[in-house]
Amino acid sequence: MKRRNLALSIIAIALLLLFLIFADSSLDSYQKRILNLCAIYVILGLSMNLINGFTGLFSLGHAGFMAVGAYTTALLTMSPAIKEQTFYLEPIVAPLANLNMPFLPALLMAGILSAFVAFIIGAPVLRLKGDYLAIATLGFSEIIRIIFTNTQSITNGSLGLKSIPPHTNLWWSFGGAALTVIFMVFLIKSSYGKAFKAIREDEIAAESMGIGLFKHKMLSFVTGAFIAGVGGGLLGSLLGAINPNMFRFVLTFNVLLVIVLGGMGSITGTVISAFVVTSGLEYLRFLDETIDLGFIEIPGVAGLRMVVFALLLMMVVVFFRNGLMGTNEFSWDKLISFLKRKFPFKKEVGH
Amino acid sequence: MTLLLKTDGITMKFGGLTAVKDLNLEINQGEIVALIGPNGAGKTTAFNMITGVYKPTEGKIHFSKKDITGLKPHLITKHGMARTFQNIRLFKELSVMDNVLIANHLHLKASYLESILHLPRYRQQKNASVKKSEFLLERLGLSQFKDEKASSLPYGLQRRLEIARALATDPKLLLLDEPAAGMNPKETDDLTHFIKEIRDEFQLTILLIEHHMSVVMGISDRIYVLDHGITIAVGNPQSIQNDQKVIEAYLGVSEDA
Numbered sequence: 001m002k003r004r005n006l007a008l009s010i011i012a013i014a015l016l017l018l019f020l021i022f023a024d025s026s027l028d029s030y031q032k033r034i035l036n037l038c039a040i041y042v043i044l045g046l047s048m049n050l051i052n053g054f055t056g057l058f059s060l061g062h063a064g065f066m067a068v069g070a071y072t073t074a075l076l077t078m079s080p081a082i083k084e085q086t087f088y089l090e091p092i093v094a095p096l097a098n099l100n101m102p103f104l105p106a107l108l109m110a111g112i113l114s115a116f117v118a119f120i121i122g123a124p125v126l127r128l129k130g131d132y133l134a135i136a137t138l139g140f141s142e143i144i145r146i147i148f149t150n151t152q153s154i155t156n157g158s159l160g161l162k163s164i165p166p167h168t169n170l171w172w173s174f175g176g177a178a179l180t181v182i183f184m185v186f187l188i189k190s191s192y193g194k195a196f197k198a199i200r201e202d203e204i205a206a207e208s209m210g211i212g213l214f215k216h217k218m219l220s221f222v223t224g225a226f227i228a229g230v231g232g233g234l235l236g237s238l239l240g241a242i243n244p245n246m247f248r249f250v251l252t253f254n255v256l257l258v259i260v261l262g263g264m265g266s267i268t269g270t271v272i273s274a275f276v277v278t279s280g281l282e283y284l285r286f287l288d289e290t291i292d293l294g295f296i297e298i299p300g301v302a303g304l305r306m307v308v309f310a311l312l313l314m315m316v317v318v319f320f321r322n323g324l325m326g327t328n329e330f331s332w333d334k335l336i337s338f339l340k341r342k343f344p345f346k347k348e349v350g351h
Numbered sequence: 352m353t354l355l356l357k358t359d360g361i362t363m364k365f366g367g368l369t370a371v372k373d374l375n376l377e378i379n380q381g382e383i384v385a386l387i388g389p390n391g392a393g394k395t396t397a398f399n400m401i402t403g404v405y406k407p408t409e410g411k412i413h414f415s416k417k418d419i420t421g422l423k424p425h426l427i428t429k430h431g432m433a434r435t436f437q438n439i440r441l442f443k444e445l446s447v448m449d450n451v452l453i454a455n456h457l458h459l460k461a462s463y464l465e466s467i468l469h470l471p472r473y474r475q476q477k478n479a480s481v482k483k484s485e486f487l488l489e490r491l492g493l494s495q496f497k498d499e500k501a502s503s504l505p506y507g508l509q510r511r512l513e514i515a516r517a518l519a520t521d522p523k524l525l526l527l528d529e530p531a532a533g534m535n536p537k538e539t540d541d542l543t544h545f546i547k548e549i550r551d552e553f554q555l556t557i558l559l560i561e562h563h564m565s566v567v568m569g570i571s572d573r574i575y576v577l578d579h580g581i582t583i584a585v586g587n588p589q590s591i592q593n594d595q596k597v598i599e600a601y602l603g604v605s606e607d608a
């Protein structure tokens with residue numbers, strides 16, 4: 001059984017690698033961009049699921065962490081010359097002007113800075129419960145956006161950053177997604193992961209079993225923020241240009257959509273749902289544009305696809321509380337027994 | 352005899368309501384002590400003060416000679432106190448095994464990173480926790496359900512799982528809030544024996560709230576009786592049974608009736 005599952009896993013990974021090689025060489029840049037986005041949404045979704053789905057904290061500050069990560073990565077990877085060009089309204093502050101590093105350390109810095117920000121705001125905010133926590137974290141993410149709009153000499157204000165080196169490719173995004181999945185599986189399996197779930201299930205009981213609420217909420221929050229920062233860094237580098245307005249609540253909402261549709265508290269659900277939601281959002285882009293049916297032209301309504309997705313989210317919350325996977329996870333054993341039930345073509349031995 | 356728990360005039364007020372007034376408990380190591388009284392007498396509130404869920408409005412609590420007044424519940428649990436809840440509070444969606452494993456988390460020495468990476472120090476401690484939890488489940492007759500969801504267990508077994516979970520924290524003092532609630536006479540009888548057994552087996556001291564007088568009279572060394580938050584009697588089962596105030600409190604007879 002164990003050997004079979006290992007073999008299946010190796011085959012699956014090999015297939016994924018083959019697919020990536022194929023995609024990297026044969027798909028056009030638009031298709032590749034969507035695949036990259038899907039993988040980045042896996043990372044973002046998992047980071048939010050850790051905080052909201054596994055630990056049960058109602059946090060809506062994700063766009064803030066992503067902004068910190070995206071700006072950090074961009075500023076650390078842009079060459080001094082490009083930065084000089086970009087910051088034409090007001091020059092960039094001295095230490096940042098010449099700071100330049102490769103993509104990997106820049107991504108790590110993005111995670112670390114985002115985690116640090118989470119640590120600072122977590123101290124007051126994580127003592128709040130439920131809706132209050134949601135409001136406070138939402139406020140935090142708006143404040144980040146406003147700060148970034150007004151710190152001209154650090155973030156270039158509302159002009160944003162352009163010509164961010166396009167390091168993100170399929171290998172980076174899928175590599176990052178794979179690492180995040182593995183990290184999450186290990187974390188959730190560990191004693192700390194179980195402690196997080198205990199807090200989600202019943203705070204009073206968890207505390208009575210010796211689990212320090214504040215410490216564990218903080219660990220989950222900071223870890224989630226680290227991953228979100230890295231995800232934000234990958235996203236910024238993929239898009240090539242960022243500005244504070246990108247990090248409005250809608251971005252948090254997209255990630256929330258991913259985890260609710262996939263199942264709060266399911267890694268598998270988030271992975272599947274990241275692909276479905278991201279490609280769905282792209283696919284439905286036509287809703288925002290003018291549709292020409294030949295005989296009649298339907299004018300596009302900007303934001304209509306978000307309406308469609310918001311409705312979808314409402315329907316899931318009302319009718320399918322648990323999303324796609326609930327809190328269940330994929331395993332080869334489950335898949336095989338599922339397939340056996342669906343396609344019972346086993347040889348029947350007569351009796 | 353060594354004194355394990357001592358409350359010095361603890362009082363709990365909720366707005367205008369005094370739920371517990373001037374409670375002075377003294378519990379010695381190895382004793383089984385019962386806290387009884389009519390509904391709303393303040394028994395659960397007393398538990399909540401002792402375990403840190405509420406900070407007493409007045410008074411002090413000493414446990415193992417340390418002042419634990421106002422400490423957070425998780426720190427009090429680390430000092431060696433564990434409890435069950437009147438309205439069962441299991442981690443419902445998690446497995447029976449996970450419920451017990453989680454109660455081992457407070458003893459984990461491995462750091463967060465060591466745990467995530469499953470480094471040797473973590474694996475060693477985890478294996479020990481798994482063994483201990485399996486033993487506890489076995490001991491409480493829950494082994495066969497270890498992979499079931501906690502919420503799928505019948506009521507009586509959920510109560511037992513709460514005890515298993517509490518024991519996994521390695522307590523010196525175990526607080527049981529109405530452990531026999533909803534049990535039939537046979538189950539209640541079993542529970543009485545069971546509480547004595549675990550007291551001896553795990554060298555526990557037990558403070559319990561209970562309405563079933565058969566349990567209370569059968570196992571208590573001493574009994575405290577609360578009524579409207581006030582301690583109206585303290586003594587051994589015999590003296591409590593014959594105490595006029597207690598009888599009145601339970602029968603609802605008021606002085607002027």
Ligand SMILES: Nc1ncnc2c1ncn2[C@@H]1O[C@H](COP(=O)(O)OP(=O)(O)O)[C@@H](O)[C@H]1O
Nearest residue numbers: 365368370388389390391392393394395396397
């Ligand atoms: N958190 C609270 N806020 C306000 N009143 C409370 C609270 N907890 C308990 N009470 C009140 O305190 C009194 C004692 O309750 P409780 O300790 O639960 O009684 P018992 O466990 O003896 O049945 C009751 O009147 C109850 O309504």
Ligand SMILES: [Mg+2]
Nearest residue numbers: 394395396437
């Ligand atoms: Mg009670």
